[in-house]
Amino acid sequence: MSSNKYELPKKFHGTEKNVWVEFSKLAVDHQALNLGQGFPDFQPPQFVLDALxxxxxxxxxxxNQYTRSYGHPRLVQALSKVYSPLMNRTIDPMSEILISxxxxxxLxxxxxxxISPGDEVIIIEPFFDCYDPMVKVAGGQSVFVPIRPTKAGVEGPTSSVDWKIDESELESKFNQKTKAIIINTPNNPLGKVFSREELExxxxLCIKYDVICISDEVYEWLVFGESKHIKIATLPGMWERTLTIGSAGKTFSATGWKLGWTIGPANLLLGAQCMHQNCNYNCPTILQEAVALAFEHELPKIDTPECYFKQLPLEIIPKRDMLISLFNEMGMWPVIPDGGYFLMADISGIDVDLSGENPEEARDVKFVKWMTKNxxxxxxxxxxxxxxxxQSVGENxxxxxxxxxxxxxxxxxxxxRKWKQTM
Incomplete structure (x- = not known):
């Protein structure tokens, strides 16, 4: 058999490198404190551990045996009870929810x-890095539209609210080949919570051009202050064209449990179900049962301040503010997030010698490698x-x-602070 039979298929070209693998290894190699990859370094709440x-x-x-392929009955029923009020409709647990x-x-x-080969998918930037490879593997083509900072170059802290999508630029990307658009709110890495006006x-545009919306909402419960998470599926004309993505790992601070869900109309969800049953078939029954119990634990108090979903943002705001204060001291101006658990800091005013790093790489890549090593x-x-x-939008x-x-x-x-003393 000829050696070219073993070459990487073209659909995977450009997807070989993974930022999480690269920078996690770099942190280990240099015994660095890792504030890169997004996961808690503490236990999930006790009621979640008790459920497991x-x-x-x-x-x-x-x-300990297989459960229903599209989702453990107890879990999809619990999710229906949680999300039906949030979606302003009764969600059928058996036909409108998929666990993966x-x-x-x-996703x-x-x-x-x-997606069929040749379809175009609009991706709002910054985007989680798996979106583009997934579109490519499906045979589609990614089309990118950035959220741009309206206060770039300002000395002092700014807000994720200051980052905007240009409507004309966005509409220019829609055409007859456009099959879908992917949005992420609250956004990773920016922490932007899309406003009602932005979602409208x-x-x-989705309605005008008959486009499906995939809304990645894994940080839906992590919203701060007066900001409010709005589900695009609840807007007029959007339920029938939206697939909403959620995460047990992000919801319950248990990222290693690897359970997620897609909620949407049965006809739109059918393709995802077919893909799932022929790829994973089903997810671990024990974990699905435990997540169901965790949701059931919170359901009676879901509209009260005592609910875990409302307590967690309050617990991490001081952590966010600790870094905000520190970056202000450094002149590494923070972009204050309204949601999620990431904070972007502006490094354009930080003068370091990056000559030892790969000149072909973006400035932020070189900066992080330098910071990890030094x-x-x-x-x-x-x-x-x-x-x-x-790339230039994010490299500072x-x-x-x-x-x-x-x-x-x-x-x-x-x-x-020790670094600041040497500046």
Missing amino acids: KNTVTNGNYQM VGAYGS FSSLNGI MISR KKLTAIPPSVFYSKEH YVRFCFIKEDTTLNKAVDIL
Whole structure:
């Protein structure tokens, strides 16, 4: 058999490198404090751990066997009870919810379930880095539109609210080949919570050009202050053309559980179901049962201040503000996020010698590599969340994760204050 039979298929070209693998390894190699990858370094809440413990020890043999392919009955029923009021409609748990392997699996199934070769998919930048490879694997072509900073170059903190989509630029990307648009709100890495006006603008274009919306809402509960998360599926004319992605890992601070879901009309969800059943078939029964129990635990108080979904944002705001204060001291001006658990900081005013790094790489990539090696602190360069044509929008920033123990963040404070003394 000829050697070219073993070459990487073209659909995977350009997807070989992975930022999480590269920078996590870099942090380990240099024994650096890693505020790059987004996961808590503390346990999920006790009621979630108890749910898993009870599921493992309750003696029900079925918890160790296959469950329904499209989602464990108890979990999809719990999700229907949680999301029906949020969606302003009764969601059929058996036909309008799909459980997959994390939000990754939900996105992969959804994209492959609707995209045919040659279809175009509009991606709002900055975007989570798996979107573009998933579109390519499905045979589609990504078309990029950036959220741009309206206060770039301003000395002092700015807000994620100051980053805007240009409606004319966005509409110029819609055409007869456009099959879908992917949005992420609250946005990673920016922390932008899309306003009603912005979502209405996107909705108008989706309806005008008959386009499907895939709305990645994994940080839906992590919204701060007066900001409000609005589901685009609830806007007029959007339920029938929207697939909404959620995450148990982000919801319950248990990212390693890898359970996600897609919610949408049955006819639109059918392709995702077909993709899922022929790829993963089903997800671990024990974990699905435990997540169902966790939701059931919170359902009676979901509209009260005591609900975990309302408590978690309050718990991490001080962590966010700790980094904001520190970056202000550094002159590394923060972009204050309204949601999620990441903070972008402007490094354009930080003068460091990057001559030892790869000159072909974007400035933020070189900066993070330099910082990891020389200051023992790792972040993520936001330019990886942009297409090549728009990398310059993100290359003067770095992204830090703040959903960490205070002891972890205090170590970052020490590193940065010592660095400041040498400036």
